Amino acid sequence: MPLLHWSPRSPYVRKVMVALHEKGLADGIRTIRTYADPMIPHEGLMRLNPLSKIPTLELDDGRVLFDSHVICRWADEQSEAGPRLFPQGPGQFEAERDEALGNGLLDVALAWLVETRMRPEAQRSAELVSVYRTKLVRTADWLETHVPDLEQRPFDIGHLTIGVALAYLDFRFASEAWRDGRPTLARWHATFSARASVPPTSFRDDPRPAG
Ligand SMILES: N[C@@H](CCC(=O)N[C@@H](CS)C(=O)NCC(=O)O)C(=O)O
Structure with a gap:
């Protein structure tokens, strides 16, 4: 297996x-x-x-x-x-572009987490955090206007990755309140979260393993 x-x-x-x-x-x-x-x-x-x-x-x-x-x-x-998940033909490039967007949002979130939680305090950069926040806000704004595009296509890797990335913001960046002022995206994400594949995979802070 x-x-x-x-x-x-x-x-x-x-x-x-x-x-x-x-x-x-x-x-x-x-x-x-x-x-x-x-x-x-x-x-x-x-x-x-x-x-x-x-x-x-x-x-x-x-x-x-x-x-x-x-x-x-x-x-x-x-x-x-x-x-x-990876359609051929119509929607192919939009699916993979939206996957790239979801991955990119995660890359920003992970770098932000490393900067604010893992690096020694004296080395942390307020400038970098500001850049990460700008990218998060602009990505969420972009998504708010692109929900109609997402809703036009059958579920694919783009929907999946964006849905998981927004769920990760809820898990680690709840204070950034990405739903505020973005009702369309919030509604879309509620539909994503109701898919049978989503609840059994939820995020959790388990004890850290030794190795
Ligand atoms: N592009 C990779 C990113 C994977 C990634 O960064 N995973 C994190 C955990 S969320 C990791 O393993 N980090 C360890 C490291 O950066 O050394 C993917 O899509 O799988």
Whole structure:
């Protein structure tokens, strides 16, 4: 059975878990709690993924897949069940652009978290935090006006990634209140959150494993 290096705190892992649920594959994957600390590269994980990042997926035939984009593509190829996450033809590039936007929002959020929670206080940069906040606000504004585009397409990797990224803002950046002044996006996200794949994959601060 494939083995997924996993954490209930990681938004990129959650993206993969939502994809596995959407494709009916979640019960066929084992997970192992792996602690990928951006400040401390993980020796064991780097033997599989030299970037020391999760999600990383070990397949039965010995191949190793990363990152979340590649694992979601793999899941889409494995199963005809559920929505086509990476459509071919109409909507193809919008789906992957919106995936890139969701990933980019997560990249900003993770960098922000590292800056404010992990770096020594004396090294933290108020300028960087201000840049991250600007990007978060502008991305949420962009999304507020693009909900009609999202609603025109069947559910794909773009919806999935944006939905998870906004859920991550709720988990780690609730005080940024992304719903304020964005009622259309808030309504869209409520519909996303009601999908069967979303509640079983929720974020959680579990105890940190030793290794
Ligand atoms: N582009 C990667 C990003 C993965 C990523 O940054 N994962 C975080 C956990 S949320 C991680 O492993 N960080 C450890 C590190 O940066 O060393 C993906 O889409 O999977």
